[in-house]
Amino acid sequence: MGFLVLLLVFLATFPLYGGVYHVRVLIAVLTFVILAASWAMFSGSTGYMSLAPAAFFGLGIYTMCVLEKELPFLIIIVIGGLVAFAFALLVGLVTLRLKGMYFAIFTFGLVVFMSELINYLEVALRGTHGWHITPLGNTTIFYTMLILAVVTVLAIYFIRRSRLGLAMNSIGGNEDAAEHMGINTTRVKVLTFAISSMFMGAAGVITAPIWIYVNANIAFSTYYSFMPILMAVFGGMGYLYGPIIGAVVFAYLERIVRNEFPDYFMIGFGIILVVVILFLPNGLVGLIQKLQKVGLISKLLNRGKEEQHANT
Amino acid sequence: MIERISQLIITGILAGGIYGLLAMGLSLQYGVCRVLNITHGEFVMLAGVLTYTLCASLGINPLVAAAITGPLMFVLGFLLHITLFRGLKARTPSPAVFEGSALLVAFGLMYVILYLGKIGWGGLPMPVYYLNKTVHFAGMTFFLNQIVAFAIAVAIGVGIYVFLSRSRLGRAIRATAEDPATAGLMGVNVNLILAFSFGLGAFLAGIAGPLSAMISPPKTSMGFSNTVIALIVVVLGGLGSVPGSFIAGIIVGIVSFLVIGLWEPVLTVPVYYAILMILLLVRPAGLLGKK
Numbered sequence: 001m002g003f004l005v006l007l008l009v010f011l012a013t014f015p016l017y018g019g020v021y022h023v024r025v026l027i028a029v030l031t032f033v034i035l036a037a038s039w040a041m042f043s044g045s046t047g048y049m050s051l052a053p054a055a056f057f058g059l060g061i062y063t064m065c066v067l068e069k070e071l072p073f074l075i076i077i078v079i080g081g082l083v084a085f086a087f088a089l090l091v092g093l094v095t096l097r098l099k100g101m102y103f104a105i106f107t108f109g110l111v112v113f114m115s116e117l118i119n120y121l122e123v124a125l126r127g128t129h130g131w132h133i134t135p136l137g138n139t140t141i142f143y144t145m146l147i148l149a150v151v152t153v154l155a156i157y158f159i160r161r162s163r164l165g166l167a168m169n170s171i172g173g174n175e176d177a178a179e180h181m182g183i184n185t186t187r188v189k190v191l192t193f194a195i196s197s198m199f200m201g202a203a204g205v206i207t208a209p210i211w212i213y214v215n216a217n218i219a220f221s222t223y224y225s226f227m228p229i230l231m232a233v234f235g236g237m238g239y240l241y242g243p244i245i246g247a248v249v250f251a252y253l254e255r256i257v258r259n260e261f262p263d264y265f266m267i268g269f270g271i272i273l274v275v276v277i278l279f280l281p282n283g284l285v286g287l288i289q290k291l292q293k294v295g296l297i298s299k300l301l302n303r304g305k306e307e308q309h310a311n312t
Numbered sequence: 313m314i315e316r317i318s319q320l321i322i323t324g325i326l327a328g329g330i331y332g333l334l335a336m337g338l339s340l341q342y343g344v345c346r347v348l349n350i351t352h353g354e355f356v357m358l359a360g361v362l363t364y365t366l367c368a369s370l371g372i373n374p375l376v377a378a379a380i381t382g383p384l385m386f387v388l389g390f391l392l393h394i395t396l397f398r399g400l401k402a403r404t405p406s407p408a409v410f411e412g413s414a415l416l417v418a419f420g421l422m423y424v425i426l427y428l429g430k431i432g433w434g435g436l437p438m439p440v441y442y443l444n445k446t447v448h449f450a451g452m453t454f455f456l457n458q459i460v461a462f463a464i465a466v467a468i469g470v471g472i473y474v475f476l477s478r479s480r481l482g483r484a485i486r487a488t489a490e491d492p493a494t495a496g497l498m499g500v501n502v503n504l505i506l507a508f509s510f511g512l513g514a515f516l517a518g519i520a521g522p523l524s525a526m527i528s529p530p531k532t533s534m535g536f537s538n539t540v541i542a543l544i545v546v547v548l549g550g551l552g553s554v555p556g557s558f559i560a561g562i563i564v565g566i567v568s569f570l571v572i573g574l575w576e577p578v579l580t581v582p583v584y585y586a587i588l589m590i591l592l593l594v595r596p597a598g599l600l601g602k603k
């Protein structure tokens with residue numbers, strides 16, 4: 001608890017002494033924390049793999065593009081979240097009554113669907129592609145992103161402890177059994193999917209002013225589907241802290257390797273994703289817990305031996 | 313106008329043959345191995361760009377190249393199943409967890425193959441035109457390579473269908489898809505059959521690659537759209553139904569060419585999604601799938 005307060009104080013005062021570059025990096029870290037944690041909240045606990053975090057993130061970015069000149073920033077964040085929520089509700093109602101495979105199939109191409117549809121609509125309605133966004137100060141973006149990240153993590157913490165969280169976990173464990181226990185599984189899935197997408201949409205709104213120029217291909221990039229999934233899986237998607245740790249590790253790693261080894265780093269990240277699923281199904285947090293258990297067991301064994309020695 | 317529409321429809325049917333082949337591979341991999349292989353399109357890409365390299369360096373034509381890329385992809389798929397999915401299946405507690413994990417493994421693999429391709433072959437289209445002659449028929453114009461590709465796709469599709477329904481190995485594959493535990497008790501080497509089926513799916517991608525390379529130049533970014541098409545065709549046709557895959561492939565082919573020709577090429581994927589959405593609402597089991 002004390003550690004968390006210290007961390008928050010550190011983050012809240014960071015722009016006072018951290019340079020512009022480091023503030024930028026930290027904004028990216030916070031964005032990925034939101035994306036990875038909210039992806040894991042739904043997919044990690046229900047087992048329904050969404051391959052489209054970027055679709056909801058991009059939807060938020062586009063909400064900002066369209067409304068930027070009309071409304072204040074904070075209201076657009078709320079609207080961006082609601083737009084993503086509504087869209088996820090629609091996607092969920094179509095696909096989440098069916099088996100997980102249909103959901104995965106539907107979300108797989110969703111990013112491309114969105115970008116092509118928006119490319120078409122832009123030409124049809126405005127005659128041009130892309131939007132210029134008035135840049136906001138780094139500090140403003142940092143603090144809004146920080147607040148959203150805290151809100152997201154807190155919300156996920158409480159959802160995981162609520163009836164909804166238990167229902168999600170039981171769906172992930174055995175969906176038929178969950179249904180027999182009287183859980184309206186479709187409703188739980190659709191609702192939680194929409195909630196997790198809401199955070200992604202809100203994060204998109206805050207990200208848009210950093211990019212200054214945005215078009216459909218930039219806003220809807222599968223990169224933002226891949227990275228949150230990698231981060232959540234690496235950290236351990238069944239835990240609250242897992243995706244956060246994964247996001248911090250990979251957001252920094254990405255900064256370092258992206259410019260040094262373009263293309264190559266994606267091969268490395270892809271291999272990491274495969275290896276982690278094969279050998280560390282519970283991610284880094286799961287590994288640490290396992291090691292702790294092993295450590296405890298060896299301590300207990302040692303104590304047992306000592307007692308034996310004492311008796312003899 | 314009528315001529316234009318009928319030309320588009322027939323071109324769509326011809327393209328649909330390759331879509332059917334693609335979907336058959338995916339359907340086999342999911343139906344038997346329970347792996348929703350979203351890497352499928354990247355296998356097609358790999359086979360396509362390899363076709364370019366083979367044709368350019370050895371001076372052979374894409375049809376001969378297909379005889380190399382097909383078996384090569386079979387071996388790749390077979391090895392991937394043995395190294396990745398077999399172990400995963402043994403370690404996961406339930407089939408549902410396996411499906412989810414296998415999907416994520418395929419998701420990671422997709423990026424590995426995609427970027428290997430980008431590093432090896434760059435991002436530009438690589439022309440492998442073959443049999444690029446026009447054929448005139450009833451006032452419509454077709455390319456010979458489209459007709460040949462369709463004929464080969466149908467021939468291989470029929471071949472696989474007969475293989476699955478008549479041969480001993482095919483029966484073992486169907487038994488494993490139905491009930492792996494009982495199939496194992498009946499003396500089927502389940503692990504071998506699973507790897508073989510996965511390889512067979514990859515083999516079909518390895519054939520679809522050269523066939524589509526013949527018609528339009530392969531490029532390293534072609535994988536994703538191929539996967540999307542294959543996924544939609546599989547849902548439309550019904551999982552595990554080989555004839556369903558072909559019929560659905562042809563329907564998707566017709567629809568996409570009508571959209572490209574008469575409306576707006578950018579809207580092909582949105583139209584696929586419209587089809588998918590209606591399908592999932594009305595008949596999620598697909599056209600010929602079991603309820």
